[in-house]
Amino acid sequence: MxxxxxxxxxxxxxxxxIQYLKVFEIIDFSLLSKRTKALVSLVNWNQPDIHLNFSEDSKLCLKFPNDPGLEWILDFESELYDELYTTRAIDGNQFPSYIDSVLHGPKAFHHLVFPNDEHFETMRKMAEHVSAIFRTPIASFEINQQSDPSTMSIVKWLSTLQPSVVDLDVTIDDITAPTLLCILDNIKVTDHFSLDSKVISSEFEYHKAIDIPSVILSHSQWITLKSILNSSYRVLVLEESNSTFWDINSFLMHWLNGSNPQLEYISIRRSMKGKAIEEDIEEAFQIITKDLEVREHEENEKRPMRISISLHRPSSYSPPNDWCYDIVRNDGTIGTFHQTYFHRSDVPDFKFHYFYFHVWNKNI
Amino acid sequence: MTSPASSSEVKYLIESSEGNTFDVSGAALRQSNTFNAMFLNIGADGPIPFTDYNEATLKKVFEYCEHSVNEENYSGPKHQDDLSKWDLNFFNEMDQKMFIDVINASNFLDIERLTSYCCERIARMLRGKNTQEMIKVITLPTAEELEAKQKVEEKKAAAAKKVAEKAAETAEKTETLEELPVQQLVQTTRNKLTRKYLSFSNE
Structure with missing residues (x-):
């Protein structure tokens, strides 16, 4: 024929x-020519959720709202093991690739596997292409164990590709202050930011507001009280924090006076050696609650016991319910807090101090 | 013109590109949203001219409509595997040219069910294929074809520009029409009309 x-x-x-084709067929068809790319982008698609992960074996994942049990994953692997690959043309260049499918219970994962390259060139091209044909920005973005120059290059590429991202997740063992500043200054995050990195420079301090609804920082020594008070978080989780009891008291005073109306949850973990953390929990309580009207918390069924960390990806925390105290704002909003110490058995003379603050309103 | 067959069954005359006419039942025609929008309420006085399509194509399209008159209202695409034997025969006996003509006519007449089945059939040609394999199945305009097309368009644009400039030049020279001889007056009017037409086309 x-x-x-x-x-x-x-x-x-x-x-x-085109609408009758499956996702990888749509992508292949759109790669044939400029005209086919333009045609695919004219289709009224159900906008997919696009997730991008830069790591040794990078991924670009697509999920469509009308097919929640199906995930379409473009894998960029450092080594292609399958010898039965075929070639695919991207921008006139031929790439070996193969398709694989895996079933996990009711869910199906379809993989289109390409080789990864040193600077993620193929992955970036495909991310731009997929975002253009489905007329959908990349929603969530992950950077895993990349060098500083590579991270900066990825961040700059993303900031020119689209104005914002819903969810940003960075995991790097050690990050330099310039790289961290590059992330904070260039990527606008609209829902959730998680940073699992230790900042190399111990003198680095960040005083500016961070306007991201939900923030989790695994090493937060660099973030100052000034920055926290100026920001408008919904959820803030600080680990390895340098905040003092007096800082926590200032924060609670600020909140009582009406600042940060979006706040739902804040947790601070301080971890120090020896007597750097005040030994006396009573004394700590006195400092934290200085000049505040505090009452013992009574269980209330209207208090929500799950707090959504990210609105984009389902994940939640359970706030502590024992040994809690309340402070109440003029508008009836209640702030329930709890603090505790833990001795670390694996490291002698090492303690954790946890402070949790949960905001809720029994009239809602 | 409608030709009354029975009180319950109204027939319409359809005219093809060859100028031939043939009957189609009202029930079959009503599957065409184009027909519904144009003729259903006001009726047709004389044969309905679908003269962009030949008789064979139109007959094939309405053969499908006549067959699916009693089927449920179209409620979205059906998988090709779920098609009836009649449907499969209908598609299988068409050659490529007829198939394309039927899609074009069905698209113009806006017959959702037929268009949708045709499209799914085409999609099946691409199913499970990568870029290399797709190129073997479908014709893509070559670089030469695209270049030739662009050249023709550029030539057309240049010619249109030339005509417009000439018309503007002539109009400037002939400010007082009364003083011109009749032949020149006719030419000037033509030029003005050309200029008007061109500016209208450019809009």
Missing amino acids: SRFPLLRLPTLPLLNC
Whole structure:
């Protein structure tokens, strides 16, 4: 049978044909020419959730709201093990690739596997291409164990690709202050930011507001009280914090006076050696609650016991419910707090101090 | 013109590109949203001209409509595997040219069910194929074809520009029409009309 002159069909049936293709077929079809790319982008797609993960074996994942049990994953692997690969053309260059599918219970994961390259060139091209054809920005973004220059290059690429991202997750053992500043200054995050990195420079301090609803920092020594008071978090989780009891008291005073109206939850973990943490929990309580009207917390069924960390990805915390105290704002909003110490058995003379603050309103 | 067959069954005359006419039942025609929008309420006085399509294509399209008259209302695409034997025969006996003509006519007449089945059939040609394999199945315009197309468009644009400039030049020279001889007056009017037409087309 002779070749089918598909592109000579009127636009509407042509778009109708494209809608019958599966995700990898749509991507392949859109890679054929500029015209096919333009046609695919004209289809009225259900906007997929696009997740991008830069790591040794990088991934670009697509999930469509009308097919929640299906995940379409473009894998960029450092080594292609499958010898049965075929070639795919991207921008005129041929790449070996293969398709694989895995079933996990009711969910199906389809993989289109490409080789990864040193600077993620192929992955970046595919991310731009996929975002363009489905007319959908990348929603969540992950950077795993990349060098500082590589992280900066990825951040700059993303900031030119789209104005913001819903969810940003960075995991790097050690990060330099310039790289951290590059992330904070160039990527606008609209829902959740998680940073699992130790900042190399111990003198580095960050005083500016961070306007991201939900923030988790695994090593937060660099963030100052000034920054916390100026920001408008919904959820803030600080680990390895340098905050003092007096800082926590200032924070509670600020909140009582009406600052940070979006706040739902804050948890601070301080971890220090020997007597750096005040030994006397009573004394700590006195400092934290100085000049505050505090009452013992009574269990209330209206208090929500799950706090959504990210609105984009389902994950939640359970706030502590024992040994809690309340402070109440003029508008009736209640702030329930709890603090505790833990001795670390694996490291002698090492303690954790935890402070949790949960905001809720029994009238809602 | 409608030809009354029975009180319950109204027939319409359809005219093809060859100028031939043939009957189609009202029930079959009503599957065409184009027909519904154009003729259903006001009726047709004389044969309905679908003269962009030949008789064979139109007959094939309405054969499908006549067959699916009693089927449930179209409620979205059906998988090709779920098609009836009649449907499969209908598609299988068409050659590529007829198939393309049927899609074009069905698209113009806006017959959702037929267009949708045709499109799914085309999509099946691409199913499970990568870029290399897709190129073997469908015709993509070559670089030369695209270049030739662009050259033709550039030539057309240049010619249109030339005509417009000439018309503007002539209009400037002939400010007082009364003083011109009749032949020149006719030419000037033509030029003005050309200029008006061109500016309208550019809009």
